[in-house]
Amino acid sequence: MGPVTKVFNDPIHGHIEMHPLLVRIIDTPQFQRLRFIKQLGGTYFVYPGASHNRFEHSIGVAYLAGQLVKALKERQPDLGIDERDVLCVQIAGLCHDLGHGPFSHLFDAAFIPRTRPGIKWKHEDASLKMFDHLLKSNGLEDAFGNYHLNLNDDIIFIKEQIKGEPLTPEENQGWPYKGRPREKGFLYEIVANKIHGIDVDKWDYFARDSYHLGMQINFDFTRFLKFARVCNIDDEQKTICTRDKEAGDLYDMFHTRYTLHRRAYQHNVVNGIERMITEALVLADPFIKIRGTGGRSRRMSESIDDMEAYTKLTDGVFQKILWSTCDDLKEAQKILQKVVKRELYKCIGHVRPEEEREVKKVVPLDYGMKEENPIDKAWFYRKDNQNQAVKIPKAQVPQLLPERFKEQLIQVYCKKIDGKSVEAAKKLFAKWCSDKKLTALRVDDDNTAPEPNLKRQQQ
Structure with a gap:
């Protein structure tokens, strides 16, 4: 049977049709692992609807990445976007979260800093390693070639998008990316936009998280899709823009981020529970062993160095500790028993x-760019000149807008x-x-x- 597309019935985006190569990636142990990692970590212990996982979020991001790049391709044929570009952007969206550990951000923001204090590590680093492991262990290099993707520029392009920045820093001031030339630099803004944070990753988790949390939000990403264009900043640089009249909606987008953090992600009960889970995982780390490459046993904290071991590490470690008969895990077990019985800090x-x-520990609440206004970094176009990127002064937006964009709690x-x-x-x-x-x-x-x-x- 030849390669086939697959349709996913998604509660957020409806029926999503996936390219055969994306289906091949989805049907691997490395991607299926995401079914067992909660999107919102410990938030599920407070909001019972927040049971969704990284698996469906990743599919949603791949879909939205495809929607945006296809809209630009159809709207502006002169950009030279080809099918390889479209497929690479979709794959990057699909694989951007492969590196998340148990309970998502709890793992890289709390557990790893306490068990591996000497290293600087983010889940994006593991996503790159896991992507390589996924390709090699499942023999997908040939499958990429069958769809005219090469293992040089295209793989590098996908990984650069996952990381959100060049894979290696450049000493010169030239174009730092290897996967695509400067004239297609706007493609790097779709999945993980490190300039101002307007990207499809946020669009999916805003919509998906609010749906499962039972919260209403104002931002509608479909309007951005309708108005998105690639415009010229100068003779060399292009960027994705939206109409000037949409600036107010983008403020709604970043206020949505702030609201979700305040009401859910940084809820004080959530933070207390995640602190308890972190303490349990730290106590259990010396005694939980995972078989990795060559049969070598790895601690949870060591698994980030061995993707064969990391593939086996999911939220299931909570139950493993909770029901263990090992005396070495008793202290960790007591903490998780308190979580289950709601004897919370x-x-x-x-x-x-x-x-x-x-x-020592502060809860940051902001619009995504710390104390800066992210809209100051965004570009827009006007109706009378749809090819020129312009800035929109805050005073021209007829809304009640924040005085400050960051606070500590x-x-x-x-x-x-x-x-x-x-x-x-x-x-x-x-x-x-x-x-x-x-x-x-x-x-x-x-x-x-x-x-x-x-x-x-x-x-």
Whole structure:
């Protein structure tokens, strides 16, 4: 039987038809692993609808990447976008999250820094390694060739998109990417846009996460698809733009990001649970062994160096620890038993300092570019000149817009949850706030997050 397309019935995008090569990638152990990694990590323990996984998100990103690049190809034939470009962009969208570990960002943001403090590692690094492993271990190099993709420029192009930047830094000031020339540089903005953050990865997880969390959002990515064009910044550089009148909708997009972080991703109960899971994984790390390349046993923290071992590491490690009969895992097991029984660390207060402070653990809330306004980095075009990229001053957007684009939130927890310990911790917290001249924010009995402080003003 020859290569066939496959249709996925997705709750967000409807019926998605996947190219045969993408189907070959999906039907590998390395990609199927994503079925067992929660998209939102510990958030599922607070929001019961947030049961979706990296698997469906990755398919959604591949679909949206294809929709955007195909729209540009059809709308502007002079750009020279060919079928190889389209397929490479779709593959990058499909494979961009291959490197996520158990409970998604918990693994690279909390577990690895505590177990491998001497290394700088992000899940994108593992995505590149896992992509190579996927190709070699499943013999897909020939399949890529059958669809006229080469193992030099095209593979490099896919990996550059996954990483979101050049694979190796260039010493000169020329074009740093190897996979595609400067005239097609706009293709690097589709999957992971490190310039201003407007990319299809965000479009999918905004829509998918809000759907599963049961939250309404205002941003509609289909409008961007309708108005997207590639415009000239100067004689050499091109970029993907949208109409100037859509600037307000893009502010809605970044406010959506902030809202999802405040209400769900950085919810104080979520952060407390993820802290507990992290502590359990750290305690279990010396005793959980995973068979890797050549039969070598790897710790969880070592599996990032061996993709055969990493392929076997998923959220299932939670159950492995929880039901283990190994005495060495008892301390980790006790913590996870508390998670299951909802004997959770108690959040005793929040502090939102006016100035940025150096603290051990701070919850950042922003529009995606720290203290900067991401729209200042975006480009637009006007109706009377659809080929020239322009900037839109903030004052021209007829909306209530933020004064600030970043804030810190310090959350304080008490591990002992008996009434006496919690009351003592609250008094110590109040004294600390008084000494630091900070105002403590009330925490409701149900541990809901405090209201936002990104003030808005009329322009």
